Amino acid sequence: MQVPATFGYELAPDLAGALALLARHGPDARPIAGGHSLLPMMKLRLAEPTVLVDINGLTELGGITVDGDAIRFGAMVRHAEVLDSAVVAEHLPILRDAERVIADPLVRNRGTVGGSLCQADPSEDLSAAFSALGATVVITSRDGERTVPVREFHRGPYETAVAHDELVTAVRVPIRPATGSAYEKVERRTGDWAVAAAGAVVSLDGHTVVRAGIGLAAVGAEHFVAAEAEEALRGAPATAESFAEAGRIAAEHCRPTADQRGPVDYKRHLVGVLVARTCHRAAARARGEV
Amino acid sequence: MEITVTVNGREVTRDVEPRLLLTHFLRDHLRLTGTHWGCDTTTCGACTVRLDGVPVKSCTVLAVMADGARVDTVEGLAAGMAETDLDPVQQGFVACHGLQCGFCTPGMLMTTRALLDRDPDPSPATIREAISGQICRCTGYENIVRAVRWAAEAEQQAATTTEVAR
Structure with missing residues (x-):
């Protein structure tokens, strides 16, 4: 039987209240949202917060809304809401693709967008997808709001730019014209963490790629990004050859490690295939073909 | 507390x-x-x-x-103690042999009841997706999917009968 160490529990009444509680209880307090990463870690005693500040009552952190030329995800938006969202289906198919393969429907009923990013697990799919999208993370403290590009948000495995008395309150994703996106993951079984996963966001001008965002999960890519492959695609023709080359470059530059999910060469192979495939599908979606 | x-x-x-x-x-x-x-x-x-x-x-x-x-x-789930009081999903599991050892069954019943509340006519693929976070080591899932389809059809039939009766 797995039992977390003892801790205090505080139900935050609202955002200001949550920030005050986090400040009062100090660096060993942790906010809890869906709890589907934190509670398993607490059961294994890998995390031993002294106080949990429950932010599930913070309705101001909900909702997926179009805000000018961006889409705003409240930090407490559950994975299931992302998957069901018409706005996401229309503008950000990469997130729909990713959500379909994140854990399972029951976990998706609890887990949140903000919690996924803050967990900063190197295999986490939304981090890769948001990196590909060039999203911005909104972080709130008692002094106000600041924004951090998602590509600067992760400081390393399980480390983020969020201080102990701050909360991620939203994620903003730009809406770009003539753009398509896609995500694909190889997993050992349904609901597992990725062996390797890739997401692509491709903007076209005619048959030319004007901007490409490529995110990778589980293969040691810094900030979940395949920067060299993105660079290679800029200005390239949107052809199978270009996308295969992007995959080759991404496979070369990522830094997977061998583990129970597979050896290094296999993971590199997957990166090559998945990057090419997702770029191809993203371009097709940009052209309105799928 | x-x-x-x-x-x-x-x-x-x-x-x-x-x-x-x-x-x-x-x-x-x-x-x-x-x-x-x-x-x-x-x-x-x-x-x-x-x-x-x-x-x-x-x-x-x-x-x-x-x-x-x-x-x-x-x-x-059940409205009472009689067999006819069972929820249609429970009746489906009985009718289609949706369990053997029964350990996973309570969870399967709760998930599939929620599924039918949301989608009264789910395809077998939708049912499999809904229960993809649950493990059954006995049935190979075939009979669970049949049981949920059985319940969906029974509920639709009941709804139609009620409509006709009106």
Whole structure:
């Protein structure tokens, strides 16, 4: 039987209240949202917060809304809401693709967008997808709001730019014209963490790629990004050859490690295939073909 | 701390430790052992209950997080003690042999009841997706999918009959 160490529990009444509680209880307090990463870690005693500040009552952190030329995800938006969202289906198919393969429907009923990013697990799919999208993370403290590009948000495995008395309150994703996106993951079984996963966001001008965002999960890519492959695609023709080359470059530059999910060469192979495939599908979606 | 939870329609108040998991609250404090405690790692789904209507794995929810909420467990599915009082999903599992050892069944019932509440006519693929976070080691899932289809059809038939009767 797995039992977390003892801790205090505080139900935050609202955002200001949550920030005050986090400040009062100090660096060993942790906010809890869906709890589907934190509670398993607490059961294994890998995390031993002294106080949990429950932010599930913070309705101001909900909702997926179009805000000018961006889409705003409240930090407490559950994975299931992302998957069901018409706005996401229309503008950000990469997130729909990713959500379909994140854990399972029951976990998706609890887990949140903000919690996924803050967990900063190197295999986490939304981090890769948001990196590909060039999203911005909104972080709130008692002094106000600041924004951090998602590509600067992760400081390393399980480390983020969020201080102990701050909360991620939203994620903003730009809406770009003539753009398509896609995500694909190889997993050992349904609901597992990725062996390797890739997401692509491709903007076209005619048959030319004007901007490409490529995110990778589980293969040691810094900030979940395949920067060299993105660079290679800029200005390239949107052809199978270009996308295969992007995959080759991404496979070369990522830094997977061998583990129970597979050896290094296999993971590199997957990166090559998945990057090419997702770029191809993203371009097709940009052209309105799928 | 003191929490008040509406379990299967009945309001209960208990004093619990913050670290108590909802599964153990239901099983050990309320003696509602229909909710099974399986893997303890959010994997198997045997502990699935509905929290404010939404199916969740109760081994990964703190009991204190359910304070003020509605929790529905397998014990609340049937309307009474007679076989005809069983929920159509339960009847489907009986009719289609949707279980062998039965360990996963309470969780399967709660998830698929929630599925039918949302989508009264799910395809076999939709049913498989809905239960993809739950592990059954006996049936190979075939009979579970049949059982849910059986329930969907029974409910649709009942709805049509009611309409005709009007």
